[in-house]
Amino acid sequence: MNFPIGELSKRTGVKVPTIRFYEQIGLMPEPSRTESNQRRYGKAEADRLNFIRHSRELGFEVEDIRALLAMTAAPQASCHQVDSIARSHLLEIDRRIASLTALKGELTRMVDECGHGRICDCRIIEALADHSHCSAEH
Amino acid sequence: MNFPIGELSKRTGVKVPTIRFYEQIGLMPEPSRTESNQRRYGKAEADRLNFIRHSRELGFEVEDIRALLAMTAAPQASCHQVDSIARSHLLEIDRRIASLTALKGELTRMVDECGHGRICDCRIIEALADHSHCSAEH
DNA sequence: CTTGATGCTCTAGCGGCTAGAGGGATTAGC
DNA sequence: GCTAATCCCTCTAGCCGCTAGAGCATCAAG
CATH class of the missing domain: 1.20.5 (Single alpha-helices involved in coiled-coils or other helix-helix interfaces)
Incomplete structure (x- = not known):
């Protein structure tokens, strides 16, 4: 429940540099870090990344995904x-x-x-x- | 029979910057120049550029087109x-x-x-x- | 002679990553 | 406790096929 980026990569099938790239463009949030500056993730991030991966596989553009993710943040809308x-x-x-x-x-x-x-x-x-x-x- | 790049663009439907780009990557040959350094083209270049445009429209990659163009240079093969x-x-x-x-x-x-x-x-x-x-x- | 279109070169950006350099951190086995 | 392998970090540059823009020179028409 508090795993490094390689483990997140394995769980989601998204390559490590791609995860960092998603963070850079703001699709993934900046995760917490260990004292030695390594990223640590939890289930929420894995879910979000799976959502992103699946959307990309279905051909959605990053901007679409950004919008879809924003909507999931307002579940009553x-x-x-x-x-x-x-x-x-x-x-x-x-x-x-x-x-x-x-x-x-x-x-x-x-x-x-x-x-x-x-x-x-x-x-x-x-x-x-x-x-x-x-x-x-x- | 000795026209500038804008005219070549009109005849082929390929945008001016794209023609220069094709020259840069070697798909189009370096044309002759006027004394004031402007490119001048003839029918051969227009034919070649039409060939390129049509191939691109059909989805061929630049490397494929390069190969196809090389082959047209050896018509007996x-x-x-x-x-x-x-x-x-x-x-x-x-x-x-x-x-x-x-x-x-x-x-x-x-x-x-x-x-x-x-x-x-x-x-x-x-x-x-x-x-x-x-x-x-x- | 002026004006507006056209030409030139050079550099940077698009999307969605991917690759590599050059380091530091962690972990497994001995 | 040491070593070696594997991870992790940041940063930069490259892929494809263009496209856009800056900043300047040249050309054709009125």
């Missing part, structure tokens, strides 16, 4: 804003999927048309050189 | 390597789409379960705090 952050993140993910899917279409077409001959005849190179060959916008 | 770069990029895109789709599933589930009440009851916050609620790995 409405979760409307939480919902709004999550929904806009979901929209962003949809956009990214759509964009990547379009790219995948173009690339697949390019690779399929490659005759595996000489570079001067290569359809991939040709397609890269000329956007007007593309079927969709990007 | 086999396009095997071109194909290989494009295919591995395609695999990378597949991986990203799969990962984003998994995230989307988690997030959708979280948002759907949110009762729009108080933060202390919010399923989104709860789900972010505890990875074990997740249905899939990420």
Whole structure:
């Protein structure tokens, strides 16, 4: 219940330098220190760091996480804003999927048309050189 | 046929500072200069820059583009390597789409379960705090 | 001849870490 | 009690692919 940073790292799967980085940017609070200046953590910090890690894994940006953490500090407030952050993140993910899917279409077409001959005849190179060959916008 | 950097920017849709950046990292060659030290470009440079822009739009990394450009300089060589770069990029895109789709599933589930009440009851916050609620790995 | 757009170089910043230098502290085994 | 391995500390710099800004020179149009 009063462990060093390496132990916090093991419990959460977040690397030690990353924990210090989170402290630096204010995502994690400054912990208490031993007499010899080493950081000591408890369960609260492990919970908070797990929350951060999980949010990052789900693709939330640090600023979103900062906002989400601030909201957990006001548990009686409405979760409307939480919902709004999550929904806009979901929209962003949809956009990214759509964009990547379009790219995948173009690339697949390019690779399929490659005759595996000489570079001067290569359809991939040709397609890269000329956007007007593309079927969709990007 | 001998135009300044702003004109090259307009023709290709690549911003002026980005063109200079590409020159700095060696993607674009050092162009000729006027007596007053201004860059002058021709059609060859515009073609090359279009190739770069289009490749970037399709998500190729700078190092990939460097390799692709080197290959176009040897037009008699086999396009095997071109194909290989494009295919591995395609695999990378597949991986990203799969990962984003998994995230989307988690997030959708979280948002759907949110009762729009108080933060202390919010399923989104709860789900972010505890990875074990997740249905899939990420 | 002036004005405003464009050009130049150089440096620093973004996000989200990661790596390394150069130390001090702790711990396990003998 | 000593030694060696492993931790911990701070600080700085680097990654990618740009983007922004300072502070100045040059150019084209009216």
